[in-house]
Amino acid sequence: MKIRCGYDLSYYCPQAVAMQFLLSVHPTRERDLVTDQVMRTDPYLPSRVVLDHFGNRLTRIMVPPGEIKLSADFVIEDSGLPDVVDWDAQEVPIDRLPDDVLIYLMGSRYADTDLLGDIAWQLFGGTPRGWGRVQAIVDYVHNRLRFDYQLARNTRTASEGHQEQVGVCRDFAHLAVSLCRCMNIPARYCTGYLGDIGVPKVPDPMDWSAWFEVYLSGKWYTFDARHNRPRIGRIVMARGRDATDVAISTAFGPAILGRFDVITDEVDEQTVHRHSYSGQFPSSRMDGEQPMPVLSRG
CATH class of the missing domain: 3.10.620.30 (C8orf32 fold)
Incomplete structure (x- = not known):
């Protein structure tokens, strides 16, 4: 099956602040991407992508004072199978x-x-x-x-x-x-x-x-x-190890979360061919939890 994923976020920074984001799919799932998972920023800001200590793809951005918007919209292939269950799996000494x-x-x-x-x-x-x-x-x-x-x-x-x-x-x-x-x-x-x-x-x-x-x-x-x-x-x-290591966003200074929209939904083959994954899909929702404030240090 094919799944459309993405997000539309905004932050207000009263002063210039270094921020980092864990918004990319994990490197182990990149081979399943049907379209590129491009992070778009408005205004455009240069970014640097690195792997953190846990192998996650981390995006680093220096954000100027004012509002920054981040968005992405992509399609990924999935097996369509439920999580594996193996009652024979044993503990390792x-x-x-x-x-x-x-x-x-x-x-x-x-x-x-x-x-x-x-x-x-x-x-x-x-x-x-x-x-x-x-x-x-x-x-x-x-x-x-x-x-x-x-x-x-x-x-x-x-x-x-x-x-x-x-x-x-x-x-x-x-x-x-x-x-x-x-x-x-x-x-x-x-x-x-x-x-x-x-x-x-x-x-x-x-x-x-x-x-x-x-x-x-x-x-x-x-x-x-x-x-x-x-x-x-x-x-x-x-x-x-816990939510500290996988915070969606971390700001090393004041940053106020504004807009927060996350999308994920199964899409059929006709929809995949008909759209260019640039915000033209109907909106959908996530099955998760209420948006949490940005992790801020400073």
């Missing part, structure tokens, strides 16, 4: 884990494992190891938290989400990641496009979505504690 996987056992800014370790072992110490244990964690988080984007808070940690029992998709992911790490199962946070494909349409305007991946039997598998079901059309943009 820590001494056999690849070196680059070890970091996903450690606590991080939002995955405060030191506050959740005792709870994790009480809840999941007796569950079957491997896929069954991860699924038990996903079931628990899915039932523990209530999704409410009106109560979104970009400083909420996993332990706070567990205590408050409410959150958005990033909170579901943070809690599940933390509980997996407490059980010595490597887990990493993911963000990307996830539209209403193969599920009932939801009319509310939303955001990019968050989920997580777990390392079992020598490979990474996708889990989604918010939806708790295999989904179709998941397009990963960035991976990291």
Whole structure:
């Protein structure tokens, strides 16, 4: 299948500020692009694209005072298959884990494992190891938290989400990641496009979505504690330890988020041939969460 993705964002900067964006699809999905994922800025600003420490494609821009608009509109090929389920996947002993996987056992800014370790072992110490244990964690988080984007808070940690029992998709992911790490199962946070494909349409305007991946039997598998079901059309943009590593935008100074529109939807072959992916498609929405404020430092 072919999926149309894109965004239309704006920020107001009262002074010149360096900004960075994780708005490109992950390099592992670039081979699936049908059209170029060109970031357009208005006014035009030079940018530099680099790979960050986690292998994500990072765009760096020096933004002058005033308003900046960023947009993209592209089509990507997808298998149309739901997330893989493998009940035979097993945990890998820590001494056999690849070196680059070890970091996903450690606590991080939002995955405060030191506050959740005792709870994790009480809840999941007796569950079957491997896929069954991860699924038990996903079931628990899915039932523990209530999704409410009106109560979104970009400083909420996993332990706070567990205590408050409410959150958005990033909170579901943070809690599940933390509980997996407490059980010595490597887990990493993911963000990307996830539209209403193969599920009932939801009319509310939303955001990019968050989920997580777990390392079992020598490979990474996708889990989604918010939806708790295999989904179709998941397009990963960035991976990291938690939301800090995959912030859609980071401003090293004041930047006020204005416009925030994200699109993702399946398109048929006739539509692909009829349009040039330059904003001519009808608008659609994301199945994710309420827009979060830009991460600002300064």
